[in-house]
Amino acid sequence: MAVTLKDIANKVGVSVTTVSRALAGYSDVSPTTRERIKAAATELGYFPNITAQRLRKQRTDTLGFIMPTFGARFSDPFFSEFIAGIGTEAADHEYDLLVSTHAPDSEGEANAYRRAARGGWADGLIVVRTREDDLRLRLLCEKNFPFVAFGRTDDELDFPYVDEDSEAGMEMLVQHFIDLGHRHIGFIAPPQGLMFGRYRLRGYYQTMAKNNLTVLPEWVMEGDMTQHGGAHVVKDLLTLDPRPTAVICSNDLMAIGAANRIQQQGLMVGKDIALGGFDDIPLAAFVTPPLTTLHQPIYEIGRRSCAMLINILNGRVPQNEHILLTPSLVVRESSGPMLYERR
Amino acid sequence: MAVTLKDIANKVGVSVTTVSRALAGYSDVSPTTRERIKAAATELGYFPNITAQRLRKQRTDTLGFIMPTFGARFSDPFFSEFIAGIGTEAADHEYDLLVSTHAPDSEGEANAYRRAARGGWADGLIVVRTREDDLRLRLLCEKNFPFVAFGRTDDELDFPYVDEDSEAGMEMLVQHFIDLGHRHIGFIAPPQGLMFGRYRLRGYYQTMAKNNLTVLPEWVMEGDMTQHGGAHVVKDLLTLDPRPTAVICSNDLMAIGAANRIQQQGLMVGKDIALGGFDDIPLAAFVTPPLTTLHQPIYEIGRRSCAMLINILNGRVPQNEHILLTPSLVVRESSGPMLYERR
DNA sequence: TTGAAAGCGCTAACAC
DNA sequence: GTGTTAGCGCTTTCAA
Numbered sequence: 001m002a003v004t005l006k007d008i009a010n011k012v013g014v015s016v017t018t019v020s021r022a023l024a025g026y027s028d029v030s031p032t033t034r035e036r037i038k039a040a041a042t043e044l045g046y047f048p049n050i051t052a053q054r055l056r057k058q059r060t061d062t063l064g065f066i067m068p069t070f071g072a073r074f075s076d077p078f079f080s081e082f083i084a085g086i087g088t089e090a091a092d093h094e095y096d097l098l099v100s101t102h103a104p105d106s107e108g109e110a111n112a113y114r115r116a117a118r119g120g121w122a123d124g125l126i127v128v129r130t131r132e133d134d135l136r137l138r139l140l141c142e143k144n145f146p147f148v149a150f151g152r153t154d155d156e157l158d159f160p161y162v163d164e165d166s167e168a169g170m171e172m173l174v175q176h177f178i179d180l181g182h183r184h185i186g187f188i189a190p191p192q193g194l195m196f197g198r199y200r201l202r203g204y205y206q207t208m209a210k211n212n213l214t215v216l217p218e219w220v221m222e223g224d225m226t227q228h229g230g231a232h233v234v235k236d237l238l239t240l241d242p243r244p245t246a247v248i249c250s251n252d253l254m255a256i257g258a259a260n261r262i263q264q265q266g267l268m269v270g271k272d273i274a275l276g277g278f279d280d281i282p283l284a285a286f287v288t289p290p291l292t293t294l295h296q297p298i299y300e301i302g303r304r305s306c307a308m309l310i311n312i313l314n315g316r317v318p319q320n321e322h323i324l325l326t327p328s329l330v331v332r333e334s335s336g337p338m339l340y341e342r343r
Numbered sequence: 344m345a346v347t348l349k350d351i352a353n354k355v356g357v358s359v360t361t362v363s364r365a366l367a368g369y370s371d372v373s374p375t376t377r378e379r380i381k382a383a384a385t386e387l388g389y390f391p392n393i394t395a396q397r398l399r400k401q402r403t404d405t406l407g408f409i410m411p412t413f414g415a416r417f418s419d420p421f422f423s424e425f426i427a428g429i430g431t432e433a434a435d436h437e438y439d440l441l442v443s444t445h446a447p448d449s450e451g452e453a454n455a456y457r458r459a460a461r462g463g464w465a466d467g468l469i470v471v472r473t474r475e476d477d478l479r480l481r482l483l484c485e486k487n488f489p490f491v492a493f494g495r496t497d498d499e500l501d502f503p504y505v506d507e508d509s510e511a512g513m514e515m516l517v518q519h520f521i522d523l524g525h526r527h528i529g530f531i532a533p534p535q536g537l538m539f540g541r542y543r544l545r546g547y548y549q550t551m552a553k554n555n556l557t558v559l560p561e562w563v564m565e566g567d568m569t570q571h572g573g574a575h576v577v578k579d580l581l582t583l584d585p586r587p588t589a590v591i592c593s594n595d596l597m598a599i600g601a602a603n604r605i606q607q608q609g610l611m612v613g614k615d616i617a618l619g620g621f622d623d624i625p626l627a628a629f630v631t632p633p634l635t636t637l638h639q640p641i642y643e644i645g646r647r648s649c650a651m652l653i654n655i656l657n658g659r660v661p662q663n664e665h666i667l668l669t670p671s672l673v674v675r676e677s678s679g680p681m682l683y684e685r686r
Numbered sequence: 687t688t689g690a691a692a693g694c695g696c697t698a699a700c701a702c
Numbered sequence: 703g704t705g706t707t708a709g710c711g712c713t714t715t716c717a718a
Binding site for chain 1: 694695696697698
Binding site for chain 1: 626
């Protein structure tokens with residue numbers, strides 16, 4: 001089938017070894033044979049057998065990404081962007097990217113990580129959406145398997161990561177609403193267990209406290225990070241008396257869902273009620289009204305985590321580097337004008 | 344490092360061959376040795392070396408997906424959903440999924456396909472967004488490399504595909520608007536070269552013609568499939584005199600962008616102007632006003648294309664199967680009421 | 687029922 | 703400079 005070193009060796013009349021060395025660019029091959037070998041290689045259309053190289057080198061030159069997905073209509077734009085980021089960086093360094101999809105915390109996911117951590121599947125892993133007491137991270141740390149996470153944890157585990165400072169981000173957003181005159185600010189939190197959700201929630205509480213504002217327990221609801229969740233949960237917030245004048249959602253998808261429901265109830269977002277999100281997904285600027293949110297450069301984060309992983313794999317970097325980025329506040333119409341200026 | 348067959352063989356005191364056969368479940372191993380071997384394998388924590396198996400079997404048990412991406416803020420929700428679909432199906436059949444990202448029609452993409460078509464990278468490929476005169480398909484057909492496409496082509500190439508009948512879908516949508524009383528219907532087409540865009544455009548023209556409606560050239564604009572594109576292009580449509588009473592966008596992302604721009608200009612979607620999209624991305628139901636569109640089951644399409652590919656790889660299916668699905672019309676508020684019922 | 691031997695395609699230590 | 707040899711870990715004749 002495919003052309004092998006042997007074919008070239010036969011054709012040129014040298015040994016397989018020589019061919020291998022010539023093609024690999026070793027200096028101990030005479031210029032003339034090297035040329036003849038190269039010529040033969042191009043003529044025959046030789047390309048190295050990746051699998052054989054891998055077996056020999058005991059490395060796969062492949063990165064793994066086990067993507068947490070949820071059921072059939074799963075379609076979080078985060079992942080397209082993130083994959084584009086890691087994929088591009090990986091390709092730039094001649095790494096392949098293996099993607100595997102599993103529901104978070106499922107048995108399938110656990111197996112996938114166990115399999116990966118055994119080695120031989122990929123040389124390193126990119127892990128996203130770190131969780132409290134994250135078994136994935138625990139496993140990888142324990143087995144000493146190379147990985148970089150997008151996200152931190154609170155526990156004793158130490159590992160390299162890139163993260164967004166959700167606490168600082170949320171502080172900007174909450175402060176923005178407070179500065180606009182809001183005092184009753186509802187919050188739609190992510191499901192328990194996600195680290196970034198925890199930071200976002202914490203940022204909310206802290207900023208409220210810092211401004212001497214009390215938070216009533218019923219102001220804080222938990223959503224499932226999807227547009228459905230946002231729509232579903234916000235309606236309870238709307239029935240409160242007094243009704244919050246602003247609602248912050250811990251991601252844009254939920255904010256968009258919430259906006260939809262709010263407007264369905266005849267209220268105007270950015271007028272009757274202020275709304276904020278987190279992520280700045282590309283659509284955030286194009287919904288009606290455009291969404292005030294915190295911008296995270298997902299593609300860049302993907303690239304950087306991947307670059308970090310590749311550095312680690314090549315022993316080029318102090319282990320356990322930590323990068324913490326600060327999101328930037330993007331104010332759009334959904335936050336509305338100063339509260340007392342409303343008509 | 345890792346436990347190999349040899350380790351087990353040593354431990355049990357048999358040959359590597361026997362261990363291999365015992366573990367592979369061949370019948371010609373005595374029950375007792377088989378048990379001893381199995382016990383030793385579990386005890387030592389044996390797992391086969393995938394690379395070695397691949398080299399030996401001359402197949403990778405891996406599927407490739409070369410994802411067409413565009414720059415840094417690329418984030419089309421289509422891809423998360425599609426990858427979730429193919430990934431799940433692949434995993435169910437114990438295939439791995441290799442993902443590579445490249446700009447469409449770029450040199451990098453061409454290289455990726457050439458590399459894949461040489462073999463050894465993946466056993467088969469999933470191709471999406473077929474193009475007119477698609478070099479990728481031409482290459483794969485020529486090299487006889489197994490693949491399944493999501494999308495068809497017009498030319499002589501015959502290959503297995505799953506596709507959505509965009510023409511039929513668009514007909515439903517256009518007819519829907521016509522039935523509502525619209526006569527001046529603008530259309531935002533995808534960039535030249537994409538097959539599905541062609542079908543969608545054709546569906547529009549044909550349905551207009553079928554209803555004896557003429558289409559003025561200035562009603563048809565070309566957008567780039569993103570929310571930006573939709574927003575950008577729709578404004579020219581709005582300046583026409585008479586202004587179209589309805590605008591159809593060839594995907595939801597553009598429709599959402601268009602809706603944004605329309606409302607920015609003080610017009611109300613679903614009232615002053617009707618709007619339709621295509622795809623039914625999960626957010627379509629949650630924008631304001633909710634978008635009338637055509638539903639495509641992307642996840643399912645991913646699963647089915649992947650299943651088809653796996654069948655082909657295992658020689659289980661008549662080559663070049665064609666599946667054509669019909670999208671379903673989802674009417675939401677953006678199409679508005681009957682035209683003459685408007686206030 | 688078991689084992690020896692060959693080989694998938696490549697690389698590298700070591701001779702010549 | 704070049705070839706011999708060995709081996710990465712596995713599977714599969716073939717012979718015993």
